[in-house]
Amino acid sequence: MCQGQTIKGKITSIDHFPLEAVTLIVKDSANAKGIKEFTIARNGSYEIALKKNYASIYIEASAVSYEKNGFLILNPEKNKTYIHDFVLEKDLSFNLKEVEVVAKKKPYQQLKDTVNFNVASYTDGSDRKIQDVIKKLPGMEVNDDTGEISYKGKPVETVQLDGDDLFSGNYTIGTKNINVDMIEQVQAIENFSSNKLLKGLEAGGKVALNLKLRKNITDISGSINSSLGAFQEKELATDSDFNFLTVSSKIKSFGTLSFNNVAINYTPFNYFGSSMTRNESNLRKFKNYKIIPEFNFLNTLDNKRTVLNNSIFGNYNISFKQSTKTNLKSNIYWVKDAISSLTSNETNNTINNQSFTTSDNSASNKKPNLLRADFEMKHFLSNVSSIDYNFLVSNEKITSSSTLLQNNTQRFDTHLLSEDFFLKSAFLYTQRLSNKQAFQLSSNQTFDNLNQDFLIYPNNNLGSSLNTNQINQSKKITFDLHNSIIGKLSRIKYRTDVGMAFNTNLMTTNWFDNNQSALNISKNDINYTQSKLFFENDLDYDWGNWKIFSSLNFTFLNQYLKDFENQNKKRSDDFIIEPSINFIYKINRITNLSLGLGSKTSIISDKHLLSNSILISNRTSTSNQPDFNLQKTSNYSINYNIYDLSRQFQLNFGVNYNENFGNFFSDITINQNASQIQYFFLNEKYSSKGVNFLFEKYIHFIESTLRFKTYYGISNYKNFINSSNIRNNESDYCFSEVYAKTAFDGKFNFQNILKYNYTKNKSNNSNGFSNTQYNNSFKILCKLNKKWFADVAYDFYATGKNTEYNFIDFFVKFIPNDKRFIFSLTGKNLLNNENFLEINTSDYYTSVYSSNIIPRTFLITCNYSF
DSSP, X not given: OBOOOEEEEEEEETTSOBOSEEEEEEESSTTOOOOOEEXXXXXXXXXXXXXXXBSEEEEEEEOTTBOOEEEEEESOOTTOEEEOOEEEOBOTTOOOSOOOOOOOOOSEEEETTEEEEEGGGTOOSOOOBHHHHHTXXXXXXXOTTTOOEEETTEEEEEEEETTBOTTTTOTHHHHHHSBGGGEEEEEEEEXXXXXXXXXXXXXXXXXXXXXXXXXXXXXXXXEEEEEEEEETTSOEEEEEEEEEEEEOSSEEEEEEEEEESSSOOOSSSOOSSSXXXXXXXXXXXXXXXXXXXXXXOOSXXXXXXXXXXXXXXXXXXXXXXXXXXXXXEEEEEEEEOOEEEEEEEEEEXXXXXXXXXXXXXXXXXXXXXXXEEEEEEEEEEETTEEEEEEEEEXXXXXXXXXXXXXXXTEEEEEEEEEEEEEEEEEEEEEEEEETXXXXXEEXXXXXXEEEEEEEEEXXXXXXXXXXXXXXXXXXXXXXXXXEEEEEEETTXXXXXXXXXXXXXXXXXXXXXXXXXXXXXEEEEEEEEEEEEEEEEEEEEEEETXXXXXXEEEEEEEEEEEEETTTTEXXXXXXXXXXXXXXXXXXXXXXXXXXXXXXXEEEOOOGGGOOOSOEEOSSSEEEEEOOOOXXXXXXXXXXXXXXXXXXXXXXXXXXXXXXXEEEEEEEEEEEOSSOEEEEEEEEEEEEEEEEEEEEEEEEEGGGTEEEEEEEEEEEEEEEEEXXXXXXXXXXXXXXXXXXXXXXXXXXXXXXXXXXXXXXXXXXXXXXXXXXXXXXXXXXXEEEEOSXXXXXXXXXXXXXXXXXXXXXXXXXXXXXXXXXXXXXXXXXEEOTTOOOEEEEEEEOSSEEEEEEEEOOOOEEEEEEEEEO
16 A cells, blocks of 8 residues: 555647646546546646555546546555656547537626626516616516615615716606616615715615616717507507717716607606605605695506696706816706596595585696706815705796586586796715714705695586685795714714704785685785704614614704784794614524614694685685694514525515604585585594515526515594594505516516505494405517517406406517617507596595596507617
8 A cells, every 4th residue: 555646747639739628537446436536637737646545546537529548557656756648539429510608698796785687687578768677677666656766675866877876866767768778787786875975984775776888888879769659539649759878988968858648757757646756755845835736647547548648858967077076967857748637526425424425527637847957066175075066946837727517516617827936055065084984064945936826717508606716825945054973983883963954934825706806715824934953863883693773863943833814923842852773683694684663753734834714626625723733653663574686585574553642633524515624733642553575586497486565554543524523533455466477488478467455444433435456467478589579468457346447458569680770569458448437435435436548549669779
């Protein structure tokens, strides 16, 4: 027995050429199955020092397309060096004429806090804009009304374009308008920070997306899309848009101009309904409250079936790097639309054991016109300090008109003009004090002027005697100042804000009767001021698998209301404490458990400041008993989350409970012709609770993605109706969705979405009113080859009381050899449903609401990309 032999030599082909990569294995004999040791020979030579004891040594050399060769050493000597050269002959049975190996690109790459989703891996042929693809990405959800995106349950702060925040807060401009073929990757970025001077100091949790352009997108790129067709009534249907993108070392810009009358909203503003983006919600606190609302679509159908519009949208966004220290950015918006609707609403009221029915039939039009410009400058004073300045100006004018038939007896017309002029200026100074600390000084200054003129007058046919006018004027001025210290100490990140905020509201309303020489019915004239001094503290602690996010805010609040019409004054001083804490335990790399506790205090809303009656519709007037008492809310939540991208698996389970102390409740007086609502504050306790669950998994053996999500909530509230005692009401709501989509390699794939909605409202333990709705959407997707794609969709709706609707749509796309062109044919509502009926319930009524919808439509589309 011996050990420690060294074996070396050369390995060549029969033509005496060195072989690049050869595998050498060491065994006890030629027929032995077990491999004792091995090495890889490079560049035609090898050397292996054996570590084991051998009675005999067999070394075998093998390489791709060559026959194996070996030699045997019997009774090897200890510590001896053996030299043997291998000559390998070609394996004649291994004859590859042409071998093309095509590796399927991985759909995503995960790098620390960023996941890069490859767009090509998630397209199925039906996608047109990048938003269509984002909807399919794991962990992403897109709000159908606003276009807002969330990732892993967190709202997306911004969507960048190749690393530039070109769209600011209105990122839906990009996601709704940029073509799919321009984008190579969608990058999801966690722990995002928009200010590089705060890198490493800001607490994590923010999420952003970055749209990475394709490598061939340089200089000027864009697309022209033109769709022409007809509705059932042979009227022209159109959907056309022009988009362009410019990219250079200093300038990046994106512009779009679109026109359509097929209910597509390319804008970041939602004039179809009442939902708002986070950007618009953040601005709402600086604006006046619209006392008189414009009409909105109420049904559960998506806007693409219900809204009859004539929309023009223009937008231009430009970012200019003036120097390495200065960046300028501007965003300009123009929206003009004409939205129409035919509706009928029949309501069965049951109040205090008495029942009566009301009805309204209306033909309504809403014409918004918006001009807005945003300007932003960012300048670095040095490597450790910067100044940001933002300026926004907008002018919005909305004209709404209706012809109404009330209770089938009275007909009249209404006209509402709402004009809103808004200015906002913001300043931010950032100074990095050290590696562990930074200072910020910021301020917002805003001015908003809102005028509303609402007129109701008799119609010539079945004219009503009602002829009245409501005029509202509101001015709001705000100013705030923040001084902030942001820093970290070992595992702790903190932020402390000290500052003040001030706003003043001047509000006047005048309701008068035009039949009696403009006799005044009701007036309001108030001046409301609010001032705050605040001290806010955020503390985030990272301790391995444990993370703790906490805040403790102190506010001194002063409120003053002067009512000139009623000659009243009201003043209040309050000291507010708002604590909150959130514990997150990281069970493993993909799983966490969180527990949240908090307290929030709400201040009186602008809409509850006016004491005397205001007419807000043909039926309804409102008034208030202003009260400076504070609403206090305690919230508790627990959530369990699993997100495993590698296994394409997601699971969320959460429970939340809110307990409220004090709020404005309604005292309603209602009859067949009119409703008077007075809001007043009651220091009563009420609560809401909910449970949510989400399961999503790609199942390999059936090549399909399955998703189930559900939410069930119960909320309590109180009111008075027609001089009743206080009513304790409960509202139950349940929503469930089952989603399935195949990902077969063949020509056909399938998608099905089943939705279930259940609502029940009851008062004082009565049986109450309930309604159940179902919607099933089934789609067949066919990709015949690289040039042809088609899908057929069938939608079924059951809206209650045996009311059912069926919709069939189709889409066919053809890509010629010149891939700059794409042609398609679209058909919608082939069964030509003319209206849609659904049921709504509350604690005292059931209403049957019907609206007209977009008729049968055909569109031929040509898209040209450059």
